[in-house]
Amino acid sequence: MGIVDFLKGAARQVTTGGKVYKLWVAVLIAMIAVGLTGYAKQWRVGLIATNMRDQVTWAFYVGNFTFLVGVAAAAVLLVVPAYVYHWKPIKEVVVLGELLAISALTMCLTFILVDMGRPDRLTHIIPGLGSPNWPSSLLSWDALVLNAYLVVNLSVAVHILYRAYRGEPYAKAFVVPVVLLSVPMAVGIHTVTAFLYNGMAARPYWNASILAPRFLASAFCSGPAVMIILFQILRKTTGLEIKDEAIWKVAELMAYAMFFNLFLLGAELFKEYYSRTEHLVYTEYLWSGIGDKRALVPYAWFAFFASLVAFVIFLVPRTRRNWLTLNLGAVLIFAGVYIEKGMGLVIPGMTPDTLGEIYEYRPTPNEWMVAIGVFGLGGLVFTTLVKIAVPIMQGTFRAPGAPAPEGDSAFAAH
Amino acid sequence: MSPRDKLPVVQDAPSPAEAAAETEWSRRRFLQAGAATAALAAASGCKPSSVVEELTRRNFKELKPDDLQALLKRLEKKYSEEYGKTVTVSANPPMPGVNFGYGLDLSRCIGCRRCVYACVKENNQSRKHPQIQWIRVLQMEKEHGVDLAHATPYYDPELVPEPGHFYMPTQCQQCRHPPCTKVCPVKATWKEPDGIVVIDYDWCIGCRCCTAACPYGARKFNWADPELPAAEMNPVTAYLGNRPRPKGVVEKCTFCIQRSRVGRYPACVEICPVGARKFGNLLDPASEIRQVMERKRVFVFKQELATEPQFYYFYAT
């Protein structure tokens, strides 16, 4: 049967490759093994293996989750120009964006799982089996939209790729509406995640209307940064044709997103420092520390300058088109947003805590191990998907008896 | 002399000093009992029937009366075996016509922390790894008033009250608009008709949204298997209250639901040596708490968040 052949062929694709590929997969598997070791201890003794305590009750895992939701949402940044503006150079790579979204979502859901005190009770959030608290609980909404977004991306990507594998055109009537739907859904997943924080009056740092827009702005910086680097790697290692203009366009859009992000940051800082209410204490803790409690300050300033420099690099066409500065900018922007979402959002929201106590959190080795494992898992998912998708896109992985691809695109619309 | 003024006298009731001495922390006693409990826990394994039971469990609010009774019996058996004493688990419904109110007199609290440890003993909190205390007493400075930026729970002077300071105990405020119940993704926590916000420990998934959402730091998480020495375990428990909790779930003050729903004062109210704690039915105009609200001026903590707690602070003098 077709599907069995496809799966057999896919397995062959995944297990064959050069030295570098095999080494890369070995590294990912090693990362997963490290993660499993760490998680085994956490499963046994409980979340006390982390440094989270009642005072800082969400930290490394949730920070990573929040960042990765942004990465997943950013896949839409490629969809809009491709399908809405029919900008051909990007159309090819939309599938790659969806595959990245799938991998990021896998990591998101895994980070939530490792953060739960009782992952064995996961069914309690599923309607029918459990009792989800709709519509009032944002986390139950998040569970819904994240899984729905995963389904959307999976179904479109699998459909397009499988049809291309069989040399058949994809069903435009299915793909286009669903892909267009994924645009508001991408905005949705990140907005719902933002609202999760935003709705907590107990945490004045989060309880700001600016949070949801800032989430979107920084998401649209972080996800595409990964894509830019990945496209260059894929061009070199697989011979997949991705036009320079596509990459530069993505970088240009990131510049605008970073501008918006920095503008919103400025607005936040003005409000806090000018009004000088008691709520200034969280912002103060982040940017200048309180007393001798200054653990986050170096990270805050590094992230700020990294984002600023990256913004300038992406804004100026000459530095945007120079591959060295472009990649530097991508790394800087990724680091900047990663720090901003983790240490710049989650930790200051809880430090000082609701009774004024400052507990300076820093991840335990165990938390690093688990996080490494989750990133390894995401990396493996993405590598596997790309290893199957790219040959399909290039026309080298085809169903037996399927017609050869016509023109320069493996994807033909029906 | 009016007979109404004469109170009959109780024989042999303990004096406040004696009652306070009983709650003195005894580390050595705990460690011995703790070692014994650890050995017992290591010896006992996990039964497959409990796994099946766990998987087919429903939310407490969806349990039928027969199922609830069967569940309570199972739990009583389990806890009795685990702790080597006869444990009862009740699930008393709220009393009709009752809405609990709590009063805390800031002019009297001296920060002695006897309430903290009486609560720990009554409600079977984990003693260490982590140490869970539902009540947290903040030492504040008279110069700054109620100001969390100048507050600490870690004060440890020779004697309290320390000059220039006053004390503000905090615990679950049993809000009328609880932020915690709003954010729980699985409805593991809800507000009961008598005002108590309760948690179903067997339904909680340990996501800690509620802990993040609580403005009062009231919700505590079992970061590991709770360490509860069998010798110190209080065997009179309630399903939604002080029964031993498992690892990975959230817990908090329940106004001693196992006591208040059978008419008794919470443990913290009874132990306070200076009478700073008041408790009663807000719907009864003659109750102590209503008298407090009538005669004194009450305020609530973080009033601007509009959580409308049923826990009132006041200054009697």
Next chain:
Amino acid sequence: MRFPGRMGTLTAIWALASPLAGLAADAAHGAAKGPSEASLEAPAGPLDIQAERPPFTEGIFPCSQCHDHPGDPKPRQLAFHEEIQASLHHGPPTRWCLDCHDNAKRDFVHLISGELVPFTESYRLCGQCHGDKYRDWRVGVHGKRTGMWNGAKTYFLCVNCHNPHSPRFKPLKPLPPPVRPQDQGFTSTPLPPAKQEKAP
């Protein structure tokens, strides 16, 4: 419970919650005749509200076993009960034992009017000067109660908490502070050592 909880409480509260009426009744009846016998026996009353015992030193009561006749009413240094006199710190320096203790009937204390009050009702004496505390105490706003919030409870007398000779509370040794978050784990995390908390 012998009485329906709320009803019993309401009766008791009502009984105590009208201080003016009570005091007026005292004035009417008290001057006429005092109690004929000192006793620590529980007099008749609603059975679900009880007061704590006065905290007498072992063997000191009844006082009449030593004091069988009135003594010298002049304020002076005592030879017996001198440790109480040394620690007496209740109001102005001129305070003297017989301001409260009755000279003739030592098993009683007396009000300003001269009316005798047994030790089990010493709150009436306290209430003379500390009227606001007394009124608060009668409805439970001041003082301590244990037992049933909606039924049988024990009221603590003023003297159960306040030593009448030196009523100001002495500072207590606090119970231990909570464990800091960085010390909650099985091993302390390598964070800067927690200093003794001092407000910035």
